[in-house]
Amino acid sequence: MSNSLASRAARPVPRYTSYPTAPHFHAGVTSADYAGWLGALPAGTDLSLYVHIPFCDRLCWFCGCHTKQVLRYDPIAAYLPAVQLEMEEVARRLDGRGGATALHLGGGSPSMLRPDDLIALAQRARQLFRPRPDFEFSIEIDPNDMTEDRYDAFAAAGVSRISIGVQDFDPKVQQAINRLQSFEQTRAVVEGMRQRGVASVNLDVLYGLPHQTVGSVEATIEQALALAPDRLALFGYAHVPWMKTHQRMIDETLLPDAAERLRQSTAAAARIVAAGYVAIGLDHFARPTDRLAIAAAAGQLRRNFQGYTTDAAPALIGLGASSIGSLPQGYVQNVTATGEYIRAIKARGLATARGIALSSEDRMRGWVIERLMCDLNISIAELRHRFGAAAEAVLIEMAYAAQGDADGIVEFDGRRFAITEAGRPYVRSVAAAFDTYLGTGAGRHSVAV
């Protein structure tokens, strides 16, 4: 690896699931703004619903999600009515406008929900937000939670997609991250849900964990491929102990360096592609017949807080503690602490703690960054067509990025700005060149590769 590549790989940059990114949200955007934004959505708007379940019955030391460990169900039982109240308040503000294209339950571990609670939540969402004919219902599953009645409840609730956390199958790695989960356990979930009609299965695998080597990551990939997932997400472990204090349980001396992380991700990606999957954006893979691969080939892939998606809804409604919503006017984020969230919802129906209203400059840079993260290239004609004279500043930055690139990561010929296949692992750091917020404010990020 050249010196410039090594420093690019080690440089902390955002994951760009939004632009501006969440550290730039501020308390100047309130529930009143959110209510106004909802009230201004046009009648035919497609709505994508995200419900955050910030609870787990175990705490994996690598975890970077907004969640907390609970040993009893009571906190969840107290939380769910608030989520339903929030749904009702959002529906009241929409006043019959819009229809839902998707419901996604993420966390945390939504697989912890009791069967009746899961069915009731999904039913209420369907009653309030009028599902479109191609409505999708997806849920994140920790295999550790799964019981026979949950399999049946997921099917009864109409779950059409599941995402299962695998991380790594090697017991030594699992021990180092406090995430014990056998291959058999994972296989039982894949098979159990497929038998009940779930059409699409995603597996999450991590590289950059303690004790992982190129060989061990490849072995995990082999096992994951044996389950024939429709999609595979290959994430680099984000070590952010200043934000997630339980990550201090991970022995930093066992973490691979930037060059080793790159070797692991490159070897894993090669193995997945050799098995017939299409590489999507930075870290996803899909069968060529999967909707994600079809959308990517058509330049219609999107990126939001759940990562890469086919979901093109212009309004993402975030429900639950810490959830982020994305509306044409800007982003809103709910308060993170669950107690505060419940109190806010009971008091005023919404729980916005921060957000950001988008300027026209934000929209243009957000579009550039999303297209780079999704397609790895930008058509200059389309950039000019969409943003007119304002695009010229970005074109100068593209020329500058291409001039300074000694490693063959980007190409720029005046008609197209593209990230090369060799540059794919550095997508985040190329996108960062167009982020005018980077380095301002409080954000600290994980390394680029």
Ligand SMILES: C[S@@+](CC[C@H](N)C(=O)[O-])C[C@H]1O[C@@H](n2cnc3c(N)ncnc32)[C@H](O)[C@@H]1O
């Ligand atoms: C909300 S979690 C998973 C859902 C479920 N609770 C589970 O653990 O299986 C979603 C995914 O985020 C990824 N993830 C969590 N913490 C991460 C970190 N620090 N760095 C990179 N990926 C992480 C994991 O791959 C995980 O499966």
Ligand code: SF4
């Ligand atoms: S990885 Fe999943 S199960 Fe583990 S703590 Fe995070 S959200 Fe919970």
